[in-house]
Amino acid sequence: MISFKNVTKIYPPNTVVLDNISFEIKTGEFVSIVGKSGAGKTTLIRLLLGLEEPTSGEITFRESNVLHTKRQQLQELRQKMGVVYQDYKLLTNKTVHENIAYVMAVIGEEDEKIDREVREILEITGLSEKANNFPNELSGGEQQRLAVARAIVNQPDVVIADEPTGNLDPYNSYEVVALLKKIHDNGNTVILATHDKEIINKLGERVITLDDGRIIRDDLEGKFIL
Amino acid sequence: MLITFKRVLKFAWKDFSRNRANNFAAIFVLVIPILLATALLVFQGVSTSVVSQIKEKIDVTAYFKSGATEDDVLNVKTELLKLSSEIKEVQYVSKEKALQDFTERHKDNPDFLNALEEVGGNPFLASLNIKTEAPLQYEKVTSFLTAGPFSQFIEKVDYSQKKDTIEKIFSITSSINKFGFALGAVLFLIAILVVLNTIKLAVDSSREEITAMRLVGASNWFIRGPFIIQGAICGFAALLICMVISGLAAYFLSSAVAVLVSGFNLFGYFISNFWTILLIQIIFGVVLGALASFILVRTYLKI
Ligand SMILES: Nc1ncnc2c1ncn2[C@@H]1O[C@H](COP(=O)(O)OP(=O)(O)OP(=O)(O)O)[C@@H](O)[C@H]1O
Ligand SMILES: [Mg+2]
Numbered sequence: 001m002i003s004f005k006n007v008t009k010i011y012p013p014n015t016v017v018l019d020n021i022s023f024e025i026k027t028g029e030f031v032s033i034v035g036k037s038g039a040g041k042t043t044l045i046r047l048l049l050g051l052e053e054p055t056s057g058e059i060t061f062r063e064s065n066v067l068h069t070k071r072q073q074l075q076e077l078r079q080k081m082g083v084v085y086q087d088y089k090l091l092t093n094k095t096v097h098e099n100i101a102y103v104m105a106v107i108g109e110e111d112e113k114i115d116r117e118v119r120e121i122l123e124i125t126g127l128s129e130k131a132n133n134f135p136n137e138l139s140g141g142e143q144q145r146l147a148v149a150r151a152i153v154n155q156p157d158v159v160i161a162d163e164p165t166g167n168l169d170p171y172n173s174y175e176v177v178a179l180l181k182k183i184h185d186n187g188n189t190v191i192l193a194t195h196d197k198e199i200i201n202k203l204g205e206r207v208i209t210l211d212d213g214r215i216i217r218d219d220l221e222g223k224f225i226l
Numbered sequence: 227m228l229i230t231f232k233r234v235l236k237f238a239w240k241d242f243s244r245n246r247a248n249n250f251a252a253i254f255v256l257v258i259p260i261l262l263a264t265a266l267l268v269f270q271g272v273s274t275s276v277v278s279q280i281k282e283k284i285d286v287t288a289y290f291k292s293g294a295t296e297d298d299v300l301n302v303k304t305e306l307l308k309l310s311s312e313i314k315e316v317q318y319v320s321k322e323k324a325l326q327d328f329t330e331r332h333k334d335n336p337d338f339l340n341a342l343e344e345v346g347g348n349p350f351l352a353s354l355n356i357k358t359e360a361p362l363q364y365e366k367v368t369s370f371l372t373a374g375p376f377s378q379f380i381e382k383v384d385y386s387q388k389k390d391t392i393e394k395i396f397s398i399t400s401s402i403n404k405f406g407f408a409l410g411a412v413l414f415l416i417a418i419l420v421v422l423n424t425i426k427l428a429v430d431s432s433r434e435e436i437t438a439m440r441l442v443g444a445s446n447w448f449i450r451g452p453f454i455i456q457g458a459i460c461g462f463a464a465l466l467i468c469m470v471i472s473g474l475a476a477y478f479l480s481s482a483v484a485v486l487v488s489g490f491n492l493f494g495y496f497i498s499n500f501w502t503i504l505l506i507q508i509i510f511g512v513v514l515g516a517l518a519s520f521i522l523v524r525t526y527l528k529i
Binding site: 049051071072075076077078079080081083085089091092093094098102103105106107108110111150 | 229435
């Protein structure tokens with residue numbers, strides 16, 4: 001479903017972030033990407049979304065080469081990926097409710113369905129009481145849960161979560177991971193970038209370990225080893 | 227498609243009501259180019275009217291000697307009309323008509339009528355009043371009358387005294403016109419830059435929002451639609467303000483303008499050109515607001 005082929009990313013003049021990376025992710029996999037801070041996890045995700053161009057190599061998502069898709073089609077690819085960004089990327093001028101409703105409106109859902117499912121996901125992520133607040137009126141953890149809610153509400157083919165538990169207490173972390181697991185159990189693909197050792201070790205799923213721009217491990221039932 | 231359009235409208239309205247400060251500024255600055263455009267249009271209307279009035283006023287009057295018969299005069303009239311296609315109108319005023327006009331004009335003034343009685347009989351001369359298309363034709367007409375085959379009938383040609391005034395007025399109006407338009411164009415350019423800058427501030431403050439929208443896969447039109455409509459709403463609000471301002475200005479300045487430019491009814495002009503003015507205000511309000519948003523949002527859609 002997703003493949004990176006000899007991908008290298010160098011920020012000028014000479015910051016080598018990813019060095020000749022190749023891997024594949026199949027439909028329905030739950031893949032964690034781990035690595036020290038600055039290892040290139042976020043960069044890898046940005047490349048997949050077409051937010052950055054690789055210096056060399058090829059990235060494909062469902063047979064379409066991310067680098068060579070037209071801008072309109074790129075947007076359609078992005079609609080199929082629910083992403084929790086490390087810095088959330090919330091719509092700051094819209095309320096919590098509207099933030100989630102927006103991504104449903106983007107894919108053209110009916111008003112009724114939007115209303116029902118937004119309420120549901122707010123319930124699940126414990127944000128019901130904050131529905132009419134703006135993102136800057138939320139705590140860090142609440143913002144993060146909103147980002148998660150927004151990423152999964154459309155039940156996209158792939159959920160990509162970049163450090164989705166970084167601001168959460170153990171209880172909420174557990175909840176978010178359980179959500180991701182549930183999505184995975186429904187047959188969707190999940191990519192999780194994190195440096196939370198405990199979460200990785202509990203998951204018992206595939207782990208790709210990045211270090212110094214290279215993949216140093218790729219284990220099917222991996223542990224957090226650095 | 228329809229539902230998308232409805233959503234874009236809804237987003238636009240919501241964002242509009244949330245960004246009060248920015249929109250207030252945008253409306254305020256949009257008023258300036260709209261008013262300028264309207265003022266230029268009205269200015270052009272006034273100056274065209276002035277010029278055409280002057281053109282109406284400049285005419286040559288040829289007075290015939292009292293010996294000339296009506297046939298002679300009418301003969302000259304026919305010849306004059308043959309002389310040039312630029313001769314617009316030749317009006318014959320007989321001795322009797324001249325007398326009648328005089329008494330009519332001064333019927334409330336017994337001094338004039340007494341003077342007329344003292345002179346006795348009809349002291350007026352038959353005349354031809356000649357209007358031409360272009361002012362330069364007057365020379366030609368004059369020389370035809372004074373030096374041509376009919377010069378024996380002509381008592382005098384009333385033109386030379388007016389000549390200087392005519393030319394002066396022409397040069398003044400045409401330079402006022404040029405100056406006015408140059409000044410208007412410069413002010414206008416400045417106004418548009420101010421509009422662009424103000425809307426840029428509003429769009430810039432949504433920069434991260436636009437990026438986030440791209441990230442969740444929204445199409446460009448879905449993103450820019452609300453901005454364009456907000457620009458248009460601001461333009462429309464500015465247009466309403468300008469309509470009120472220009473309508474009131476036309477109404478209250480009407481009498482002052484009528485004194486300056488005799489016979490020009492500013493408010494009447496405003497009413498009779500209402501649709502043109504509205505069109506100009508729509509272009510420089512709604513279209514400018516929408517277009518500015520369109521251009522400025524584009525910068526942030528690159529991601
Ligand atoms: N636009 C950029 N220009 C130059 N260097 C960059 C740029 N973006 C990222 N980098 C560098 O690339 C490296 C990898 O960054 P990245 O954000 O991918 O790390 P990460 O693995 O997500 O780290 P963290 O766990 O802290 O989020 C870092 O050293 C960073 O400084
Ligand atoms: Mg990161």
